[in-house]
Amino acid sequence: MNNDLIKIKSEAEGEIRAAKTTADLERVRILYLGREQGKITGILRALKNTSAEERVRVGSFANALRSEVDRLLQQRMAELKKGTMGSALKEEWIDVTRPGARKPKGTIHPITQVRNNVEKIFATMGFSVVEGPEVETEWYNFDALNIPADHPARDMWDTFWLKQPENQKSEILNPKQTQNSKLKTQKLLLRTHTSPVQVRYMEKNNPPIRIIAPGRAYRYEATDASHDFQFNQLEGLMVDKKITIANFKAVMEEFFKRFFSVGTTIRLRPSFFPFVEPGFEIDISCIVCAGHGCSVCKRTGWLELAGAGMVHPNVFKHAGYNPKDVSGFAFGMGLERIAMMKYKIPDIRLFNSGDVRFLKQF
Numbered sequence: 001m002n003n004d005l006i007k008i009k010s011e012a013e014g015e016i017r018a019a020k021t022t023a024d025l026e027r028v029r030i031l032y033l034g035r036e037q038g039k040i041t042g043i044l045r046a047l048k049n050t051s052a053e054e055r056v057r058v059g060s061f062a063n064a065l066r067s068e069v070d071r072l073l074q075q076r077m078a079e080l081k082k083g084t085m086g087s088a089l090k091e092e093w094i095d096v097t098r099p100g101a102r103k104p105k106g107t108i109h110p111i112t113q114v115r116n117n118v119e120k121i122f123a124t125m126g127f128s129v130v131e132g133p134e135v136e137t138e139w140y141n142f143d144a145l146n147i148p149a150d151h152p153a154r155d156m157w158d159t160f161w162l163k164q165p166e167n168q169k170s171e172i173l174n175p176k177q178t179q180n181s182k183l184k185t186q187k188l189l190l191r192t193h194t195s196p197v198q199v200r201y202m203e204k205n206n207p208p209i210r211i212i213a214p215g216r217a218y219r220y221e222a223t224d225a226s227h228d229f230q231f232n233q234l235e236g237l238m239v240d241k242k243i244t245i246a247n248f249k250a251v252m253e254e255f256f257k258r259f260f261s262v263g264t265t266i267r268l269r270p271s272f273f274p275f276v277e278p279g280f281e282i283d284i285s286c287i288v289c290a291g292h293g294c295s296v297c298k299r300t301g302w303l304e305l306a307g308a309g310m311v312h313p314n315v316f317k318h319a320g321y322n323p324k325d326v327s328g329f330a331f332g333m334g335l336e337r338i339a340m341m342k343y344k345i346p347d348i349r350l351f352n353s354g355d356v357r358f359l360k361q362f
């Protein structure tokens, strides 16, 4: 009998230690101390059928065992309860002082920054920002700007022509030709400059006009460090009764001075653009060497930045104005070009490279 009790004791101790949850422990308690089937309870109950001597000997041992198992059960129960509380706390614990998860933040593309800056400067001089479609008709891109089909200047704008389905061709009409009731379809293209916006705007608005039209333009040409097939152009137009080249020079000088944050001198050189007369190239005194000559300005002291001129009478006519009543100037420059000058960027292709190392610097 004693051997049985010793075996029960070691088994009970093992099982109590192995219990992982309070439910496990409850099963162990019932197994040993349960009122009906408990092993120790069974032994104590069986004592009444034994001799008085046996009852005393085994009885005291069995009672001590019951107390011991009961104590171990309570001790283990306390441990388990403490443990569950611990893990619950661990799961729900929040460190309120911990910094939040940082979301990576992009930067504004340098061309967008330049465009915003340009728009701001011209806005203070009373210019509105106007936009037009990037897919243009042949009329607005060329004809309305005094560049007829046989004009040699069309060679200057190598063009991406768009294929059109036969059934859509009749919908795109030359506005002037529809008026003449001679319906002729218009070929579509990706605009080669932002100048079509001038005509579109003049058709719907009367002078005085002060607008800039920034936006993408496309040329079908090989890329190199200073040419890309897609670039951003800034078109400007000012039309009123007595606009002269002096007005133009003043506006340009003010713009470049504020854009580059240095004083610059402007130089106009005669040039040819079909939609202006007279036409000129705009140079500014080199912002790097202040006109003394350096590698950026190729030792000339001047930087070529834009094309411009006084609006051609034919363009006014195409827009519905009488060229005798109004005059004005127009200019166009590449946003990439002035951005490259401002930030000293050596290659135009970097702008569309998607290289984060490049973009992060702005």
Ligand SMILES: [Zn+2]
Binding pocket: 286, 287, 288, 289, 290, 291, 292, 293, 294, 295, 296, 297, 298, 299, 301, 302
């Ligand atoms: Zn220079």
